[in-house]
Amino acid sequence: MSLVSVNGLSISNKQKDIVKDISFQILKGEWLAIVGQSGSGKSLTSSAIGQLLGPNLRAAGNVSYEGMNLLELPPKKMRALRGTRISYIFQDYQGSFTPFHTIGRHFQEFLKTHLKLSKDVRKKKAEEALKDVGLQPEIYSRYPFQLSGGQLQRVSIALALLLEPDILIADEPTTALDSITSFKVLQLLEKLQQEKGCAILFITHDLRHVKNHADRILVMKEGEIVEQGEKRQVLDNPVHPYTKLLIEASSPLRKPATEKILEVAK
Numbered sequence: 001m002s003l004v005s006v007n008g009l010s011i012s013n014k015q016k017d018i019v020k021d022i023s024f025q026i027l028k029g030e031w032l033a034i035v036g037q038s039g040s041g042k043s044l045t046s047s048a049i050g051q052l053l054g055p056n057l058r059a060a061g062n063v064s065y066e067g068m069n070l071l072e073l074p075p076k077k078m079r080a081l082r083g084t085r086i087s088y089i090f091q092d093y094q095g096s097f098t099p100f101h102t103i104g105r106h107f108q109e110f111l112k113t114h115l116k117l118s119k120d121v122r123k124k125k126a127e128e129a130l131k132d133v134g135l136q137p138e139i140y141s142r143y144p145f146q147l148s149g150g151q152l153q154r155v156s157i158a159l160a161l162l163l164e165p166d167i168l169i170a171d172e173p174t175t176a177l178d179s180i181t182s183f184k185v186l187q188l189l190e191k192l193q194q195e196k197g198c199a200i201l202f203i204t205h206d207l208r209h210v211k212n213h214a215d216r217i218l219v220m221k222e223g224e225i226v227e228q229g230e231k232r233q234v235l236d237n238p239v240h241p242y243t244k245l246l247i248e249a250s251s252p253l254r255k256p257a258t259e260k261i262l263e264v265a266k
């Protein structure tokens with residue numbers, strides 16, 4: 001069942017279209033990965049869904065969610081949806097935290113904005129959420145700089161999932177983490193996704209993560225979707241030459257076709 005339906009989305013600045021008339025669906029509870037070369041428009045696409053584009057960019061088309069076009073939603077309504085029904089986590093998780101506020105204060109303020117609960121209940125909810133992402137309750141009184149990258153990204157996952165959103169948009173959430181920590185964070189994300197039933201729109205460069213976790217894949221190149229389908233179909237029988245190159249380049253057993261990739265990436 002479709003949760004979000006993107007139809008004819010274009011993103012442009014004054015000079016040109018950067019994302020060009022793309023259409024795709026995010027299905028309820030699925031893990032949809034967007035892959036593609038740097039600059040292909042993955043992040044802009046995910047930002048447009050939550051009206052997070054920079055002021056010099058314009059999105060046209062339709063992003064349908066529960067009968068609304070998210071592109072045209074008044075900013076106040078969009079802010080109310082973000083964090084509750086549609087959540088984000090980013091590569092730059094450090095930037096999501098105020099350095100001189102404890103982790104507990106981040107939870108307190110987030111919950112205060114969205115729910116009417118007493119301070120003690122908010123604290124209890126925060127500690128439970130920390131436990132869900134494998135962190136000790138003591139983390140509540142720590143400051144962001146006292147946590148490792150992996151711990152901090154877990155906290156941002158806990159915050160993003162706190163109000164059980166329908167969709168979590170994860171824009172390269174593990175790029176800044178070492179590979180073992182990335183692996184653990186993504187395992188955790190998949191476990192929570194299964195428990196809570198939310199869909200994940202996952203932006204990544206890394207086909208290994210796609211192989212491990214995605215249900216479906218969208219391949220973007222130069223602002224267009226060149227291929228989309230079920231994971232196995234796309235990985236085992238890629239149709240577009242660019243998808244074939246991406247897969248070839250990510251295979252540890254084959255010599256990366258660097259020259260060809262550079263040529264396609266031009």
Ligand SMILES: Nc1ncnc2c1ncn2[C@@H]1O[C@H](COP(=O)(O)OP(=O)(O)OP(=O)(O)O)[C@@H](O)[C@H]1O
Pocket residue numbers: 013018036037038039040041042043044045054056057205
């Ligand atoms: N605010 C902006 N104004 C103008 N151009 C922008 C803006 N933000 C991004 N771009 C350009 O739009 C293109 C797509 O950017 P986007 O960040 O979506 O790419 P991406 O596929 O997510 O890349 P990466 O994998 O490197 O993060 C890039 O060429 C980028 O330079």
